[in-house]
Amino acid sequence: MEVMVPQPGHPRCLIVDDSPTFLDAARRLLEQQGVVVVDTVSNTADAIRTVAELQPDVILVDVELGPESGFELAExxxxxxxxxxxxxxxxHAEQDLTELISVSPAVGFVSKTELSAGAIRELLRDRDGNEGDHAAAVSEPRGR
Structure with a gap:
């Protein structure tokens, strides 16, 4: 297996969502913005396997994966x-999920309508600058 070396500012990303339409659109959008999308998968089992194989830097996880929970996958x-x-x-709106997001190990949340390479990089910067305080990335304004 070829190991890809992460480049600064170009995170290697896995997208986990049960909507094939969203997976395709998100992949194209993020790749156009400089994110390396290593794969897209639609369920927890494939996500766990793909993470072990490809070791992405970041994983975008839909909170609702059909009958599965994105929060459980994050755990x-x-x-x-x-x-x-x-x-x-x-x-769903972030305020509808704030409590669940704040107790999850996720570094933060991005609405699907606001998904961008910049939003991903901002949350990763917040995580690196606030190690161990993932709730801060959720509750702080995103500078809109």
Missing amino acids: RLDDEAHPPAVILIST
């Missing part, structure tokens, strides 16, 4: 030896 990924950064995504 499972956090149990890995070197957990990747998890960013939760959803069509």
Whole structure:
């Protein structure tokens, strides 16, 4: 297996969502903005396997994966030896999920309508600058 070396400002990303339409649109958008999308998957089992194989820097996880929970997937990924950064995504408003996001190991949340390479990089910067305080990335204004 070829190991890709992360480039500064170009995170290697896995997208986990049960909507094939969203997966395709998100991949194209993020790749145009300089994010390396290593793969897209639609369920927890494929996500766990792909993380082990490809070791992405960041994983975008839909909070609702059909019958599965993106919050549970974030918990499972956090149990890995070197957990990747998890960013939760959803069509639901952030304020509807704030409590669940704040107790999850995710570095933050991005609405699907606001998904961008910049939003991902901002949350990763917040995580690196506020190690151990992932709730800060959720509750602080995003400078809109």
